[in-house]
Amino acid sequence: MENYNHVATENKWQKKFKEKKTFLTTKDNSKKKFYCLEMFPYPSGNIHMGHVRNYTLGDVIANFKRLNGFNVLHPMGWDAFGLPAENAAIQNKLHPKDWTLKNIDQMKKQLKKLGLSIDWDREISTCDENYYKQQQVLFGVLFKKGLIYKKESYVNWDPIDNTVLANEQVIDGKGWRSGAIVEKKKLNQWFLKITQFSDQLLESLNNLEGWPEKVKLMQKNWIGKSEGCEIIFISDFNNVSIKIFTTRPDTIFGASFIAIAPDHPFTENLKDDQKFQTFKKEALKNISNESSFQQNEKLGFKTKFSVFHPFTKKKLPIFVANFVLMDYGSGAIFGCPAHDQRDLDFAKKYNLEIIPVVTSEKSKEINIIDKAFTEDGYAINSEFLNNLSTIEAKNKIIEEFEKNKIGTRKISYRLKDWGISRQRYWGCPIPIIYREDGKTILLEKNLPIKLPLDVDFNKAGNPLENHPSWKHTTCPETGMKAIRETDTLDTFFDSSWYFLRFCSPHEQNLPFAQDEINYWMPVDQYIGGVEHAILHLLYSRFFTLALQDDYKIKSAEPFKNLFTQGMVCHPTYKTNDGKWIFPNQVLGEGKNLFLANGEKVIQGDSQAMSKSKKNVVDPEEIIKIYGSDAMRWFILSDSPPDRDIQWSENGIQGSFKYIQKIWRTSELVKSYKQEKNDTNNNYDDEINILIEQISTCIQKFHINVAIAKLYTFLNKINEQIELKIVKSEKILESYKNYLIIISVFIPFIANECWEKLTGKDNLSAQNWPKISTLIKKQETCNVVIQINGKKRAIVNVMNDEEESQIFSKSLAINNIKVILDGKTIKNKIFVKNKILNIVTNEN
RNA sequence: GCGGAAGUGGCGGAACGGUAUACGCACUGGUCUUAGGAACCAGCCCCGAAAGGGUUAAGGGUUCAAAUCCCUUCUUCCGCACCA
Numbered sequence: 001m002e003n004y005n006h007v008a009t010e011n012k013w014q015k016k017f018k019e020k021k022t023f024l025t026t027k028d029n030s031k032k033k034f035y036c037l038e039m040f041p042y043p044s045g046n047i048h049m050g051h052v053r054n055y056t057l058g059d060v061i062a063n064f065k066r067l068n069g070f071n072v073l074h075p076m077g078w079d080a081f082g083l084p085a086e087n088a089a090i091q092n093k094l095h096p097k098d099w100t101l102k103n104i105d106q107m108k109k110q111l112k113k114l115g116l117s118i119d120w121d122r123e124i125s126t127c128d129e130n131y132y133k134q135q136q137v138l139f140g141v142l143f144k145k146g147l148i149y150k151k152e153s154y155v156n157w158d159p160i161d162n163t164v165l166a167n168e169q170v171i172d173g174k175g176w177r178s179g180a181i182v183e184k185k186k187l188n189q190w191f192l193k194i195t196q197f198s199d200q201l202l203e204s205l206n207n208l209e210g211w212p213e214k215v216k217l218m219q220k221n222w223i224g225k226s227e228g229c230e231i232i233f234i235s236d237f238n239n240v241s242i243k244i245f246t247t248r249p250d251t252i253f254g255a256s257f258i259a260i261a262p263d264h265p266f267t268e269n270l271k272d273d274q275k276f277q278t279f280k281k282e283a284l285k286n287i288s289n290e291s292s293f294q295q296n297e298k299l300g301f302k303t304k305f306s307v308f309h310p311f312t313k314k315k316l317p318i319f320v321a322n323f324v325l326m327d328y329g330s331g332a333i334f335g336c337p338a339h340d341q342r343d344l345d346f347a348k349k350y351n352l353e354i355i356p357v358v359t360s361e362k363s364k365e366i367n368i369i370d371k372a373f374t375e376d377g378y379a380i381n382s383e384f385l386n387n388l389s390t391i392e393a394k395n396k397i398i399e400e401f402e403k404n405k406i407g408t409r410k411i412s413y414r415l416k417d418w419g420i421s422r423q424r425y426w427g428c429p430i431p432i433i434y435r436e437d438g439k440t441i442l443l444e445k446n447l448p449i450k451l452p453l454d455v456d457f458n459k460a461g462n463p464l465e466n467h468p469s470w471k472h473t474t475c476p477e478t479g480m481k482a483i484r485e486t487d488t489l490d491t492f493f494d495s496s497w498y499f500l501r502f503c504s505p506h507e508q509n510l511p512f513a514q515d516e517i518n519y520w521m522p523v524d525q526y527i528g529g530v531e532h533a534i535l536h537l538l539y540s541r542f543f544t545l546a547l548q549d550d551y552k553i554k555s556a557e558p559f560k561n562l563f564t565q566g567m568v569c570h571p572t573y574k575t576n577d578g579k580w581i582f583p584n585q586v587l588g589e590g591k592n593l594f595l596a597n598g599e600k601v602i603q604g605d606s607q608a609m610s611k612s613k614k615n616v617v618d619p620e621e622i623i624k625i626y627g628s629d630a631m632r633w634f635i636l637s638d639s640p641p642d643r644d645i646q647w648s649e650n651g652i653q654g655s656f657k658y659i660q661k662i663w664r665t666s667e668l669v670k671s672y673k674q675e676k677n678d679t680n681n682n683y684d685d686e687i688n689i690l691i692e693q694i695s696t697c698i699q700k701f702h703i704n705v706a707i708a709k710l711y712t713f714l715n716k717i718n719e720q721i722e723l724k725i726v727k728s729e730k731i732l733e734s735y736k737n738y739l740i741i742i743s744v745f746i747p748f749i750a751n752e753c754w755e756k757l758t759g760k761d762n763l764s765a766q767n768w769p770k771i772s773t774l775i776k777k778q779e780t781c782n783v784v785i786q787i788n789g790k791k792r793a794i795v796n797v798m799n800d801e802e803e804s805q806i807f808s809k810s811l812a813i814n815n816i817k818v819i820l821d822g823k824t825i826k827n828k829i830f831v832k833n834k835i836l837n838i839v840t841n842e843n
Numbered sequence: 844g845c846g847g848a849a850g851u852g853g854c855g856g857a858a859c860g861g862u863a864u865a866c867g868c869a870c871u872g873g874u875c876u877u878a879g880g881a882a883c884c885a886g887c888c889c890c891g892a893a894a895g896g897g898u899u900a901a902g903g904g905u906u907c908a909a910a911u912c913c914c915u916u917c918u919u920c921c922g923c924a925c926c927a
């Protein structure tokens with residue numbers, strides 16, 4: 001028997017798929033559509049196992065739906081703008097465009113080797129002028145709706161390289177290249193008013209039945225709706241008022257201080273205080289990085305000012321605090337140490353009063369020492385609020401505020417407006433000019449505003465800023481002198497509408513064609529890494545919502561069903577000077593790791609594979625040795641798709657052997673003849689049960705279980721071929737069904753075996769197997785006999801046999817007799833055809 | 844720090860609140876073979892000669908019955924707004 005040659009076969013079918021245009025899609029109103037989309041990749045150079053996992057998974061769903069009669073749209077594109085291209089340009093003297101296009105080319109080749117059922121005619125790339133032209137159109141649409149505005153906001157500033165740094169380029173507070181201490185600098189930047197949709201984005205989460213609960217919960221927490229009130233405090237500085245936001249107005253009588261954000265307008269009164277300036281500079285350091293912001297020691301700067309308590313008229317000191325954010329609420333809080341842990345820690349540090357104003361039971365005294373009482377309860381020490389429950393007290397106090405015009409009920413959101421400005425070259429230009437008469441003009445004609453290609457990366461700063469002939473222009477309407485906006489768009493902007501573009505990727509005049517989005521949208525199944533659970537998905541939902549009216553998008557929600565796949569993790573490696581190292585460059589074992597040149601290597605945490613940390617495994621080596629089918633089979637069989645995995649090659653050989661076994665079985669099926677007469681009557685049933693189980697598993701994304709069943713499937717066929725008691729046509733039929741099923745996972749060998757067996761190359765035109773006969777009900781079943789919930793025996797009985805009969809049968813079993821000896825039976829729990837639990841007086 | 848998830852043999856993992864360890868990997872023994880890194884057969888959580896008993900990160904709780912539900916602790920991963 002000739003061996004299976006995966007290299008020749010996979011090459012052959014790649015060519016065939018291309019020539020026969022197997023996976024091209026067109027609108028077809030006679031068929032039900034299915035839009036299957038995986039998050040498009042950033043073209044970083046090579047694909048890694050995380051991509052393989054994502055795209056194979058999506059391919060299984062696309063193939064499954066196609067065989068089930070759906071018209072499937074399964075496109076692919078490139079999230080092609082972004083920071084790494086500029087880094088590469090600086091480091092390798094390669095233009096970002098050349099670097100990106102080279103990477104796209106390479107990754108496309110690699111993806112094609114995987115045999116994915118992608119309609120490559122619809123390929124889009126966000127750095128393509130045709131794409132970003134339409135993006136500039138969308139910018140204009142949103143701008144004219146008043147959803148885009150400018151405001152001051154902080155950036156990480158590298159004073160040596162004169163450039164804005166991304167958070168990931170700031171390492172221990174220093175610039176990644178220059179090593180300079182990073183400063184905070186305020187810039188006037190573009191923002192998208194996503195907060196205008198906070199409530200809608202929150203409310204419609206309830207309608208997203210096809211989304212994982214955990215993602216909806218994360219988005220809910222991210223939007224962070226909280227109901228409370230705004231209270232005006234009058235200060236002793238010229239009666240200037242400070243507005244605070246609180247969700248616990250009922251604790252107002254426990255207030256002992258006011259804390260304001262370091263950049264709160266009130267701090268203008270402190271600008272000559274050198275000590276305050278030092279405090280502010282330190283406090284702002286982590287302002288754009290919430291994790292270090294939260295982990296910072298809570299510090300305050302005591303000002304010489306106070307506010308008056310609205311009821312007691314007591315003076316409360318005003319602190320500037322490093323844990324109060326200007327972006328949230330009104331940038332100021334009142335501190336109630338007894339009922340907020342953060343305030344308590346703060347109060348103890350600065351010797352502030354701790355007044356308990358809530359207790360668990362009415363009128364009960366309470367002493368607060370180390371732990372704040374943060375639960376609801378009943379008011380004490382609170383004048384007219386005393387004895388009211390927390391909810392009653394909240395309502396009462398807000399009424400009181402509103403009556404006295406010193407506060408109002410207010411809903412606040414944690415969600416901030418989305419900053420879309422980036423002071424970088426490799427992104428979509430913003431179609432805005434600033435005219436010499438001071439006006440800001442939106443450009444709507446002669447789009448796209450193209451990125452200039454002749455840029456210099458050797459100079460410090462933003463190359464667009466440094467490009468005089470691009471930066472200086474004239475107004476197309478008036479001919480006045482003008483300066484272009486030199487910020488480019490955040491790449492999240494690019495990826496917030498690409499799923500709409502895929503519906504009509506070649507449309508020249510519009511971002512997307514009406515009848516195409518009518519047919520294809522929403523995405524029926526969206527698949528991607530759980531790391532995108534919040535930002536990308538929220539921004540995409542926002543875009544769809546914001547553009548819904550202008551483009552008559554049927555569904556305000558872009559993604560009907562969402563599956564978030566787990567990360568493929570791998571340890572990271574660094575040299576002593578902090579450079580990331582690829583795993584395949586690391587030599588040695590255990591703690592003694594080094595490079596080929598002898599330099600020491602330190603192993604870091606295991607993290608999700610990412611080119612920026614270099615902890616990636618390139619699938620190409622694996623494909624070369626075992627083939628794409630074996631790799632696809634392996635990554636799918638290894639773990640449940642939603643679970644994070646530690647990458648390991650253990651087991652890939654097993655997948656390879658399975659592929660070989662399919663090949664051998666094909667030959668056996670071809671020459672199979674029934675030789676014995678005592679027919680196996682259960683064969684059909686067993687096969688049908690398997691088909692049903694596999695279908696269910698795929699739909700539930702239990703792909704690893706589906707694959708376990710396919711091992712059983714093939715073992716069963718081989719077992720029956722050996723026994724020779726099943727009719728030839730039954731074996732052939734079941735094996736053909738098997739090939740159709742596995743083609744969803746491993747297309748190459750499935751197509752090859754199908755062609756060998758049937759003489760036709762039409763596997764992809766088949767239908768998913770239907771369960772041909774009714775599954776016969778077994779006549780007997782096993783019932784488990786438990787004593788006090790522990791399995792003690794199994795009895796085989798007729799279906800639906802009665803409890804009393806099963807009970808007497810079980811008493812005849814020696815083990816049961818011994819255990820029950822001397823015990824009194826208190827109760828019996830019986831579940832028909834399943835279980836009999838005998839409960840006794842003692843355990 | 845906050846928010847979200849996960850923890851079952853040597854390994855990946857299976858299991859509508861109802862027979863824990865399906866399926867696979869690795870390993871061990873055997874068969875076949877010029878050969879085996881192929882194929883096939885058998886074994887493979889722990890204690891026990893067996894009968895049988897025990898076991899789902901640790902501890903507690905709910906239940907006739909818990910890997911599954913609840914609470915506490917530990918460990919790992921993801922996100923935290925300029926990586927994408």
